[in-house]
Structure formats: structure tokens, C-alpha cells
Amino acid sequence: MSEPNKPPEVKPRDWRDHWYEIIFEADTKAGKAFDVVLLIAILLSVLVIMLESVNSLDEDYNDQFHYAEWFFTILFTIEYVARIICARRPLRYIFSFYGIVDLLSILPTYIMNIAPGETQRLGVIRALRLLRAFRIFKLAHMLSEASELRRAIWASRSKIAVFLATVVIAVVIEGATLHLIEEDKNSGFDSIPESMYWAIVTMTTVGYGDIAPVTPLGKFLAAIIMILGYSLIIVPTGIVSAELAHGGRGSERIKITTQVCPECMREGHDSNATFCKFCGARL
């Protein structure tokens, strides 16, 4: 299982290559069938984890959930081992993002049985299994289609960072101010972190209401924060929109050069033009 830096010699590894295609790829018929079966298994196993967490259901169907869990764990263990065997560079797979997710999907069940008790709560980690659906849907690949949006977001990353820094500073100062005003009113602003939590709940317009100002001054400041928070959504939207509008134009039109036709002296030629499009002279 050593991993040489140069690509391994291409010897005829029929069965391994064959299974690699089935497990890791989806171009063959068998590969597609494998993916569909795996996706169903993932969704069912996550459904079992969800239902298991509902107390009333867990009491009635505890055994069924137990067996289902072991079934899926063994299934995913076999799959995990098969991936390691088939992978051309097993270590690279094991320490890749999906390799770790695959491991985290099966490990909790074993740990919970080896050392029961406190570890029961680890079971929830298995919900990470759902991340494996990303691999099957090739979501990362599909998202790359939204390249224009990603490029716009990426191009405005420094502006977004500045925006986020401003929001964080605003949250701290708003939290400290409301804490100062509402501290003794039993309205939930017991500490600055609590008040910051309130400020975020308010600025994002979530508004649980578990913490809410009760003093007139607190309500007045809260109202101002709300209107500011409500307006804030315009800023990132505006930044991305501007970038989209700006960038979309840039990447689509053919750049117009500053070349001048030596014959008719006309400008406005495309950058890929060799001859003047008005008089036919060589540029």
C-alpha cells in the first residue's frame, strides 16, 4: 500500500480496473446501477437515523432501527473496503474529503457497540452520510456550471470580506450597547455575547423573540438596527449584481482593439480581425 510519487506501472490489472469503473465512475451501465443502489442506501440510512432520533418512534421500533443500522453499516463498510482496494492510490483516497466522510459514516456504529454509554450521542455523526450523496450527484461538478455567479462572488470576495467585517463590528457594538441599556430588565440581554446573538437574530430578520428589548430606548435602538439590517441585504446583492453586470459583459463581447485601418483609417476592429471590415485592407 506504498504510494510512489510517479504513476504506478500500467500492468494489466483487469479486475481492479473493472471494479474501479463500477465504484468510482458512472459511465458504464454497472457503474450507474451501483450509484443508484448506493444513493438509495444512503437516503434510507439517513431516514433511519432521523426516525431513530424521534423518541416515540424509537421506543416502538428500537430493534428494527438497530438491525437496519447494522445492515447499512456493514454495506457501507464493504463499500469502503472495496474503494480502498480498487483505488489506484489508496492513501490518497483515505485522506481525501470523501474518504474521511466515508469513514465517519461507519465508525460511530462500531464505537457505539465497543464502548456503549456516553458514545450514544455520536450516532448523530452518521448524518454526515448525506454528504456522500454529493459524490453521486456530482453536485460539485454541476455547481461549476454556475460559473458566472461563482466568478462574480469570487471577484467581489474582498468587498464581501469588508462587508462581513463591518457586520461583525456592528454586531459587537450593537450587542454591547443593548447590553448596557437592557442589562437589568430581565429581557435576555444578560451578557455581551447574548446581546450579540440577539443582534444577529435581529439583523438577519429572523427575530425569534426569545430576547427582545423592553425599555423605550432599547426598542428605539432596536428599530434602527432593524431598518439598517433590512437595508444591508442590498449591499451584497448590489455588489454581486454589479460584478455580474460588469463581468458578464467583459467575458462575452469580443474585445475591440484600438487598431486603425491603414487604408481607410477606420477604427473599431475586433481583436481577431486581420483585415479591415469596412474597406478590406490588411490591418
Place this chain on the structure above:
Amino acid sequence: MSEPNKPPEVKPRDWRDHWYEIIFEADTKAGKAFDVVLLIAILLSVLVIMLESVNSLDEDYNDQFHYAEWFFTILFTIEYVARIICARRPLRYIFSFYGIVDLLSILPTYIMNIAPGETQRLGVIRALRLLRAFRIFKLAHMLSEASELRRAIWASRSKIAVFLATVVIAVVIEGATLHLIEEDKNSGFDSIPESMYWAIVTMTTVGYGDIAPVTPLGKFLAAIIMILGYSLIIVPTGIVSAELAHGGRGSERIKITTQVCPECMREGHDSNATFCKFCGARL
């Protein structure tokens, strides 16, 4: 009432065609009057259903609501039968979307009287009557005017699907995490589905407050989820905007013709080009 596959022979069915125009169409004066009367009947009958559901009103005006309900049911039954008789292909009408809505609008009243008791709650189904207003307003038709927006949404359907899949996975993992943290705090995160409900309530910024984190770690994660959820609205807006901008631009820029240079066989000439911009030959 048989339905042949070839169009029925056009024999002079005067009264049926006459009524078809009145009931199904709105181009004639009688047809428009029919639609207006029907619309008023629908709105009034939905109003009666609404008021009937208010207990304090139901006690006082129980009889009036009962008579009104029967009046509208008989009216809509007559209309339903008339539609079946007039329709050129009755079976197609019966199993069409509006045919089923028409049936569901009248059926509950009969069932509730034939088998009283448990069926009382079916009465609410009659609210579907309102869907029939869609037919009168020709809303579907009017919405098709918003074709640019629909095209933009349709063109970005794969991106929106990826976006929704990402949101669903985020909701599951957020729900599982908060369930893990807040399980024993009596704060409402009793099971993963409950926590997922909370995650959706939070990410959409609805924020009822019936479930809210109480632990510092839970509040910290919730704050991050809020900011992420708040930012998420930019993604679909951005996707659709980019698509709108893209489509809009298409109609503005100088059209590139499909002309091919007779000399060098190259394409991509501007519509205002006289000479091939690659080889200088006259186009």
C-alpha cells in the same frame, strides 16, 4: 360518452356548441356574463366556508351557512353537469385538472350529508373551489406573459436544483448538529426532524421562536446558520438575474451573421461587415 381518437364528425350541434361557448369561453357577451356570475359565486362560497370555520360565527349563523352551502353546491353541480354535456370530449374534461377540481368542489357536501360524523372535516376541501378562479382569470395564460422571467428560471433549473439539494443537505446536517448540542436542554430540539424544521424556520428568516437554542454553543452555531441563510437568498436571485441579463444582452449586441467567407470559409462576421475580417475577401 365514448371518446374516439379522431375528432368527432362536425355535425350541426347547435345548442351544445352554443352552450360550450358560454360555459367554456369568454369571447361572447353571454360567456363573459357567465364567467362574472361564476366568479362571484366562487368567491362568495369560499367566503362562506371561511366564515363557517370561525366557531363564534358558526354557532350563530349555522343554518344560514348550511343553506348557502347547499345553494352553491347545487349551483356548481348544475354547472359541472352542464360542462360534461357540452364538452366535445367529456371524459377528457372529467379527468382534466379543472374537471377534478370541479368535482372536489361539490363532492364533500354530498359525502358530509350521506355519511355525517367523521367526514365533517372534509368540508375544508371545498376551499379548492378557489382554484377555479384561475380558469376564469385565465391566470395561466397571463402568467405566460412573464415569459422572460420564466425562461430565465427554466434556463437555470439545473442550477436551482443543485441549490435546493445543497439547502436540503445543509438543513439535515444543521438539524443533526443542533439536535446533538441541544438535545437535553428542553429547548425543542427533541429529534432530528424537529431540528430540521427549526433549521428551515431559521434559514428562511421566519423565526417563530417556538424552538430556539439555549446553550452558548447552540446560539453560536445558530448565528452562523442565520448569516449563511440570509446570504443564501443572493444565490437564486443572482442565478436568475445573471440569466435575465444574459438573455437580455443577447437581443442587444450586434448580431453575428451566419455568413461564411467565400474565400477562407471562416464564420463569425459582424452583420455590418462588408469584407471578410480574416482574409479580406468581399463577403
Place this chain on the structure above:
Amino acid sequence: MSEPNKPPEVKPRDWRDHWYEIIFEADTKAGKAFDVVLLIAILLSVLVIMLESVNSLDEDYNDQFHYAEWFFTILFTIEYVARIICARRPLRYIFSFYGIVDLLSILPTYIMNIAPGETQRLGVIRALRLLRAFRIFKLAHMLSEASELRRAIWASRSKIAVFLATVVIAVVIEGATLHLIEEDKNSGFDSIPESMYWAIVTMTTVGYGDIAPVTPLGKFLAAIIMILGYSLIIVPTGIVSAELAHGGRGSERIKITTQVCPECMREGHDSNATFCKFCGARL
């Protein structure tokens, strides 16, 4: 005070014209001063009404509020009478929007003193005084500057109407469904109108939490409604954006005609061009 249909004979009505300019217009120095004084009086009187509604303050400063109210009422009464006298067409002023607002601003104080008791609550109507600030700020005029946006909203009015009709129908059906599911759970869905109120609170992401589903099915449907409601904001934004993008282009660029220069046969001339911009021949 008769109002002839033809414009009144222009006789030298010095003092009336003079006061008309001061009271109704803001171009002269006296007119501006009048407006500033009036604006301050309006804001102060609205402030008094607000503070009067606070019980703790009303107990302590009841007399002061009473005197202030009479001061402003008499001031506005004088202004109202002056406007009627100065107006060239008094009846048109009296029945204009601002004329009625002016009357409603002073009437409640008199009624409350003539017939005390039940009429006390009419006092709140005086808050309409604030509408008079619109006149001073010429807000209506300033809003007309946002003509591009207004044009976009107006141009897409039929789409917005369809959108609103769809939302109303969705609200009714969602309300009826949740009422059906949650009726007996004491969760606030006591009647269809109550449930519709909840549906609006949820779809607009306000989310008070005074009414919230408690059954699993209710929560599941609520989650779907939330995601739909959250996505809905894209629709009107998209419609208006598309219209802005579409219309903005139309109104700004000079239309390019399909004219062809008879000399050089070149196209792409502006619609206001008389001569070919490439060869100088008359088009």
C-alpha cells in the same frame, strides 16, 4: 364661494394672490418660511399625539398635552380657513386629498370636546396630520424622479396582479390545509381566516410565533410553505429587474434604423441621422 367651470376673471386680487403664494407655494422667501414653520408645527403636534398615547406620560403631563393640542388645533384651523379663502377654487381645495386631510387633522379635537366620552379614541385620527408633511416635502413630486422604477413597476402591473392573485389563492389553500391538520391541537389554527393570517405571517417571513404548527405533518407543510415563500420574493424582484433592464435599454439608446446609405450601402445609422456617417452621402 361658487365655483364656475371657466377660470375666474383675472381681476387684481392682490392680497389673495399674495397669501396664495405664501400658503400654497414655496418659491418666495415668505412661502418658504411659512412651510418651515408649518412643518415644525406638524411634527411637534404629531409628537404630542404620540406622547399623549403613552399612559405614564399622559398622567403626569395631561394638562400640558391638552393646551398643546388646542394650540396646534387653533393654528391649523386658522391655516385651513386661510387656505379656503386664498384658494382660487375653494370647493376644489376642500374636496381635494389634502383638503380632506387638513380637515381630519382638526376635526377630532372639536368633536372630542363637543361630545366627550366615546369619541376620545378619535384623537388618533389626528396622526393623519403627518400626511400633510408630504405636501411640504413635495414628496409626490420627488417620487416622480424615480420614474424609471415607476415605469418598470407600471409596465409589469398585469404580471404583479397575477402574482398577487396567485399569492392570495395560495394563502387561502394553505390556510385551509393547515386548519384541517391543526384544528384540534390548540396551536392557534382555530379557523380558516386565522390560518390564512398565519400563512401570510409565514410567507412574508415575519414569523411572530403566536400561531405555529405542532403536529409533524403541520410542521412539514409549514417548512415547504416557508421555502416557497422565501423563493417568492424572487418573482416580483425578477419581474421588475427584467423590466428595468429591458426598458432602460429602450429609453436610452438612440434607435438604430434599418436605413442603408445609397452611396456606400453601409447600415447602422442612427435614427436621427440625415447623412451617412461613413461616406457623407445623403441618406
Place this chain on the structure above:
Amino acid sequence: MSEPNKPPEVKPRDWRDHWYEIIFEADTKAGKAFDVVLLIAILLSVLVIMLESVNSLDEDYNDQFHYAEWFFTILFTIEYVARIICARRPLRYIFSFYGIVDLLSILPTYIMNIAPGETQRLGVIRALRLLRAFRIFKLAHMLSEASELRRAIWASRSKIAVFLATVVIAVVIEGATLHLIEEDKNSGFDSIPESMYWAIVTMTTVGYGDIAPVTPLGKFLAAIIMILGYSLIIVPTGIVSAELAHGGRGSERIKITTQVCPECMREGHDSNATFCKFCGARL
């Protein structure tokens, strides 16, 4: 420490210039190191202030927080004195925005020790220290990169002012109306200012739920306000978007030159025009 209006004579002030570069600028290696150390100190000191406000932590670690606070205060005091000494115009620095923030960052600790008791709450003011991070990040500078957005917001400032004025008037009238309807229902609409607070909470879709209408009429009006408030976000978004689109287009279209036709003196020629498009004269 006098501050002459003309720039001070450039005498060789080595050590002062040297320290000025380190403290105020970030171009040298020492200056960057100073900034990084200062940023860490600021963040740590704000963290201490936050944790100090949590009662359970304050009880256990009261001494540690006390020592940490004195450590940071002395550090920032040294920095403040150093800035005054190094600054070429000390008074201008002291009365600049950052000079005042620097002073407010250290003053509360001294006041709280000189006059303990009531002044304890001043401690929260020290959270303003975070504002100093703005200086290090040169956030103001970075924000200026978002110039297109700022220009769009600035260009539409009068429209935004009108929009805000409209919102304020709407809030007052909505608050007064709901106060009138819900006054005696114990639902929180106790005074017009309270009701205005509710109107803002509702229109921004925050929706705490601490104040919520209980009467049918109140709920009906609230629902209308919600839909209006939900639609309102389109207005500023639309204004800024339109401005962005407008400005963006400006850079794309063919520039219109300031050339004037020597024959007919008309303007508005395209930059690619050779002949006057109105009279045919050569430009």
C-alpha cells in the same frame, strides 16, 4: 503642541519620523509587525470585555479579567501617548475620529477605578476598541473599491431619502391605526410609540412576536402591512439596481464625442463618425 496652519519646517526629526512610520503606517516590516500585534491585542481585549459580561464566568475569573483589562489598558495608553508624540500635528490627531476612539478605549478603565460604583457600566464603552480594527484593516480604503455600488447609492440618495420618509410616515400611521384597534386588548399596542415599534418589527419581517394583534381587524391590517413591507424591499433594491445598470451601461456604449460639426454646429456625433450625420460635412 501648537498647531500652525502651514506645514511644519522639515527638520531632521529622525526618531519621530521613524516611529511615525511604525505606528501610523504599514509599509515597513516593523510597521506591519506593530499592526499585527495591535490587532491581536484589540481582539483579545474585546474578547475579555465580552467574557467579563457573562456573569457565570465573571464570578470565577474576576481577577484574571481584572489583570488582563489593566494590561490592555496600559498597553493602549502607551500606544495613545506614542501616537500623540509621533504625530506631526498632535491636536489634529487627538480630535480626529480615531483619536477620540483611542481615548474612549482607555478612559473607562481609569474612571471606573477612580470613582467606582455607578461608573461600572461604563466598561461596555470599551467595546468601541473594536472600531480601531478598522484602522488596521484600512477598511475605509478597501470599501472605496466598491466604488460602483457607492456611486449608485449616492446617485439615488434623494430617492432613498424619499423612500425613507415614506416609510416613516407609513410607520406612524400604521402604528396609530393598530393602537386605535388593539388598545384595550392587552396585546402590547399600549401606546403609539409601542405600536410604531411593532410596525417596524413587522415591516422589516423581523417579527419577534412580543407584540402581535389579537383582534380580527388588527390581524387583517397586519397581514396587509406585512405584504406591503415584504414588497418594500423591492423599491430600494430596484432603485440601486437601476442606477447600477444605468452607470454600467454608460461604460459600454459607444462614447459620444464632444465634437461639433464645423458646418452646422450640431453636437452628438458618435466617436466613429467621419462625417456630420446631420449635414454631411466632414468633421
